[in-house]
Structures are given as structure tokens and as C-alpha cells.
Amino acid sequence: MKFAKRMEALKASEIREILKLIENPEIISFAGGLPAPELFPVKEMVDVSKRVLEEDGEKALQYSSTEGYLPLREKIAKRMEEVGVKTTADNILITSGSQQGLDFSGKVFLNEGDVVLCESPSYLGAINALKSYSPQFVEIDTDHEGMNMEELEKVLKERDNIKMIYVIPDFQNPSGRTWSIERRKRLIELANEFDLPVIEDNPYGELRFEGERPPSVKSFDTQGRVIYLGTFSKIFCPGLRVGWTLGDGEALQKYIFVKQGADLHTNTLTQREINKFMEVYSIDEHIEKIKDVYRKRRDVMMEAIKEYFPKVVKYTYPEGGLFTWCELPEGMDAKEVFKKSIEEKVAFVPGGSFYPNGGKDNTFRLNYSMMSEDKIQEGIQRLGKVLELEIQKKA
């Protein structure tokens, strides 16, 4: 049997394979991007599930509209004010996690061979989703203020067939970095000038530990060219697979058509449960609880890195989200370090796969949301020793 050509590019996600390796509970894992399960509102879910089923069970278990459950879409629309976007439920499509919004973005915008511009490094799950549509990726250099706008402009002028700019401006995965407001504004100017859609992926923005939330790229969009992807995965529960796509006019309509063919609609019961949770409880209070725990874990990890990592290792300081990003001296391979580190029962994700065109193998990603403070302390200490030895070997 012959498979479609696009299938040649698809492989199992390296991270998923690593996650399988490290199911051993003895391993201190900084590898995944998993929320802390002890913070999941289990009791509240029992309550809202009962309420939804007893109040309106027949509707909650029946087919429902492709766009999603209206009261939930209204609540999401209102929450978008926090990132400077005034909108209504009409502009919101409920998706099965924001991952589905990434897949749909490829389907809506990309022909084979089209060019996607993205940050370097970028989110592995997005790269994998878009690969189904056989694009070329052009990576744009990124620093502590976000994507380099001079380089972006240069590429926009020089390359043909660019069809999309994909960005994660808040606590980026994998780098943990956040874009400055100036870069956000400049991105919109350039997108307008070159008539391109921007996919703004923002799964972590609500998890800010300090300072003010910056306005979203979408908030500067006056031409309906930004598609904003949000999710309940990091602020509620990822297993429920509920996210949203915010878009305008014809573009959102295309996403709705695609959703219809892809899976008809997202789980009706779950949409109503999340909506009920937001009515009966305070999701903002819940988010505060998550932030308190993650902030402390971030602090412990940063302190421990400072204390135990060799000074030549560079790392980012995330103001929120789940990740920090480390860079070893050039010529080193984080995959080799990973092998040694696993022997010491500590895991992380080597950074190479976050570069769609391959490249900086001397990088790696650390997650701090999943492990207790004790384990973070212990794990970073162990990892520090491994790094020390590996760096000495190279020197």
C-alpha cells in the first residue's frame, strides 16, 4: 500500500519517546511539559460533572455545534480582554486543545512547499503539526526580547512563497522568553505590509509570576490577520483537550469548516463542565494557586542552577510559564549529556528537535512545573555534576 507523500516527514515526537523512557518514578524529570497534577481541581470536577449531567444531561451527551458551546465561548471572549482584545463569542471556535488549532492552521493556510516563518527555536508540537502540510520552515533568530525584527524583515523581502508567521510571544516553548511590546507592534506592521497571517500561540500567558501581562500581538491587529490560539490545558486540565481559536471573518470560517471535517465538534460534556466550573468556582483563583506553586518551583530551579551548574552554561530567566532553556558551550551535544544524566536518574529534553531545520544540539529544555521543590533541588544538583564532568571532558 502506498502512503501519501506527506507521511515521509512524520515521525514519532522525540519528546514523547523520551517521556516513555522515563516512566520510571525514580527519575527526576524536567523533560515533559506537564502541569502539576496535584493542582487539578478533582473535587470540583466531580461537582460540576454531576451538575451538568443532572441539569441538562441529554444535551450534554448529544452532538453539538461545530463552533462550540456558546456560554463557554462567551466566557472565553470576555477573558480575552486580559490580553487587550475586545471580541465576542462569534470570533471563538472551540478546539481539542490548542494543538488542534495548530493542525488547522496548516490546513487552512499551507500548500506543499510554502514557507512558514517561526522563532528559532520553536515549539516541537507545532513543527510536527505543520509538517503534515509539507511546508519549508525558515527560522528567525530570537533573543530575550523575542524574534529579531530586522532579520524577519530581511527574510520577508528576500523569500518567496511565505504563507504564515508562527510565534509564541509569552513564555515561549522551549525558551521561556517573552516578547517586548515593541517587537509585537513591529510584527503586526510587517505582517500588514506583507499581507500575511500570524498564528499567535499562547498556552502559557496566564501563568505570569511577576509583572504585568503584556498586550497580545492580536491586540494590535486591526486587519483580522492574527489567529490567536488559547487553551485550558495549562490553567485547568490538559487531559480534557479543550482549547480555542480566536479569529476574524473568513479566516475563522475556514477553521470552522476544517473542524467540521476533522471531528465534527469538541466533546460537549467537557465543554459544559469547564463552563460550569467557571460559573460555580473562580478560575482566576485557581490560576493564582497554580502560579503560587510554579513560581516557587521556578525560584528553586533558578537558585539551584546558579549554585550547581558550571558557569559556562547559559540559561534564560522565565517570568512565567513552564520552562527554562539552557545552552552548553559550542560543540557539545545535549543528547550525549542526556545519556549520562539518565544514568544519574535525571531527565530533560535535548534542544535539537526544537529547530525544524536541525542545528543547535548544545541546547536543552528544563521544565519546573511537574516536580516538587525538593526534587528540583536534588535533580539540578545531580545534573550540575553531570554537566561539570561532561564540560571537563570536552575542555
Add this chain to the structure above:
Amino acid sequence: MKFAKRMEALKASEIREILKLIENPEIISFAGGLPAPELFPVKEMVDVSKRVLEEDGEKALQYSSTEGYLPLREKIAKRMEEVGVKTTADNILITSGSQQGLDFSGKVFLNEGDVVLCESPSYLGAINALKSYSPQFVEIDTDHEGMNMEELEKVLKERDNIKMIYVIPDFQNPSGRTWSIERRKRLIELANEFDLPVIEDNPYGELRFEGERPPSVKSFDTQGRVIYLGTFSKIFCPGLRVGWTLGDGEALQKYIFVKQGADLHTNTLTQREINKFMEVYSIDEHIEKIKDVYRKRRDVMMEAIKEYFPKVVKYTYPEGGLFTWCELPEGMDAKEVFKKSIEEKVAFVPGGSFYPNGGKDNTFRLNYSMMSEDKIQEGIQRLGKVLELEIQKKA
């Protein structure tokens, strides 16, 4: 902004648009394909939801494996024995309804311009899902025993670029017909000869009102070329969006890669709830209840059609499933009849959209699962009058 070329073929599903029109509860609707909501196990869902969350809430709300929840996959694998398939959980991928399996089939097998062979008529949702991959459809004539195998063989010999055969052998949507065992065997012989994958879509097979379930096409497959799509939508609750893809080796592996990019995995909590339901309650008893109700509704509809429809209207006799299929005299347009029928507050789906290349507008589909026996009686009587008038006008 430019959209991908594939988007030109995608439009809102005509059925979904009709369903919006007829939200008026006064209308007797034979239009949808919705299960009867009064049969949903609402109380049992409250119970299993509570159990799953209290027993293992943190895991039930967390990210989980792309393949799906192992105990549920094991139970599905076992149930496949009913259609003559001996398999294990390793061959099962959980999807968001069987609709997602249709979308993935396009992604895994179809390049632009490739040919899909399907029954004429065929399921609208499949046509829409596959259209995202810009194929050509070649429809194969179908009678009361299923697809015409002589015509299939002829097309297989004459056409290039055929990449997939898509069939719904049990209580087909829209025709309500079931394939004979001989045709199933012949289909496999031809698929083997021409080295093609067969997508066997079977959402209704468990709802057989009389006689024995025939072996699935998959049961005759010795080369791993049939991908079988199943779902809990018609035997449990469609709003939960849980279905499965059964496949072998490399083919199933491709579906798993595609699922990873499309939405990571299906709702963890819901998978565990359905699994728990199957542990605590009997899904077979539940299916018996559904069949008892639908059988009576089918009987009432068939009797009423016999009594009230003009004799020139042809229709199929479904031994199970949700639909019967009607054919008006040639030259009539069921869309015109629909307009008159709506004035009399009765709805159905005009048949034209079930032909991917357009065509028989003198057909329509009737659903009997959603309305009470009284309403079926009343609705068919009203529709009979409309048909009488419209046929007289044409004569």
C-alpha cells in the same frame, strides 16, 4: 491573506445548515443522524464520572498517551470478535469519534488528485473530511447487496492513481443498506489484487434489529490492508467524541503519528469514563435497549411509508442503523420537496449531497432514531401528502 488551495473545495455541510434551520421544536425532523437522547445513560455517567475522578482523578485529568487508554483499547479489541476480528489493544488507536479516523485516512493515504472509490451514494461527512486532501471521487454503483463488484473491478482496471476504497458495509449512511458476505469477500480479493487500502466505516453495525451480524470486511483481511473505523457515538453518546481506528503495522503507526500532530490524544477523562461504564454496567444491555426503541421506530416508519407515500416512491428496508433512503420519480428535485415539506413542519435531508460528484437530486434520506413513534406516524403522513402533491404537479 491567501488560503491554501484545498480550502476552495470546503464548504459548510449542507446537513449542518439544514439542522440549524430546523431547530424549531415544532418541526418533526427526520433530517439529522442523531441518537435518541432519552436513551443516554445520564445517571450512569454521573456515577462513572465520580468513580473515575475519585479513584484516579489526577491521571484522568492529565495528558495521556496518543494511542489511548489501554484498558479501553483492550475492551474494544475484545468486542471486535463480534465482527470476526481477532485482535489486541496494540492494533487500536482511540480517536475523537470515527469522523477523526476519516480525516486521518485522507491524511495518511491521499495526495492531491488521487482517486478515492466510494459507494454511490456515500456518507457526506466522509466526503467532506476527504475533500481536505483534494482527491477525485469515483462513485461505484450500489444495490441492495452493496457495491457492484463488476463495476468496481472495471474501474480498478481502467483508472490510474486510485489510492483508497471507502465503504460503509453495515446499514450504510445514507442508504440503510447492508452488504452481502459475498461482496465483502470479493472486495478483499480486489483490494489485494490492486494493492489498495480499504477504509471500512462501521458506526451502525451494532444496531442490528434482526438476523445475525455479518462478518466485517476486516475479518477477511489477511494482509493488513483494511482500516476499520468504529465509534461509541451510536451505541453510547456522540457528544463524548470517542471512536477508534483498528489497523495493522505500519498503517496504524502512520495514524498514530497523525493523531500526535492533530490533537496529541483524545480526552483522558472521557476515555476512562467509558471504560468504567463498561466495567460497572453492561454496554451490551444498553445496546439492547437502544435497539428495542429504534426497531419499533423503524417499524412505525416503514408501515407509515407503506400507507402514506405515493406508490411511485421507492425506499429501502433497513435491518438496523438509523436511516432509510427514498427515491422519487426521475426529474424530481428533493430540495424543492424539502421547501414544501418545511412549510408542513416536516424535515428530511435531500439526497444530492451524498453524491460527491453531484447527481441524483430525486433522492432523500429519512432518519427514524430521533423522533417518537407518534411523531414518526404524524410526520410521514404529512410528508406523504406533500409528496402526493409534488408528484401530481410533475405528472
